[in-house]
Amino acid sequence: MWDFDIGRSVSIMMRTWPFIVFRMIVYFGITLAYIMATGTGASVGYGVGHISTDPDGPLSFALWGGVVGFGIVSIAVY
Numbered sequence: 001m002w003d004f005d006i007g008r009s010v011s012i013m014m015r016t017w018p019f020i021v022f023r024m025i026v027y028f029g030i031t032l033a034y035i036m037a038t039g040t041g042a043s044v045g046y047g048v049g050h051i052s053t054d055p056d057g058p059l060s061f062a063l064w065g066g067v068v069g070f071g072i073v074s075i076a077v078y
Contacts, residue, residue: 034073041069 045065
């Protein structure tokens with residue numbers, strides 16, 4: 001059976017802390033990019049939706065703007 005040692009695990013993490021922090025920064029940046037692109041796409045879609053004559057135009061355009069923003073970031077991250 002596998003023998004687990006908490007002290008050894010913590011010592012390995014302390015030796016590799018710069019890489020752990022770097023990964024956290026990268027993942028935070030990716031999350032921020034998703035949030036910003038989805039919000040910006042939805043905002044632009046909402047603004048463009050006011051051109052439509054449909055009363056629900058701004059909401060449907062905002063939805064599609066958010067989907068497009070999410071998709072663009074997904075392609076960029078991939």
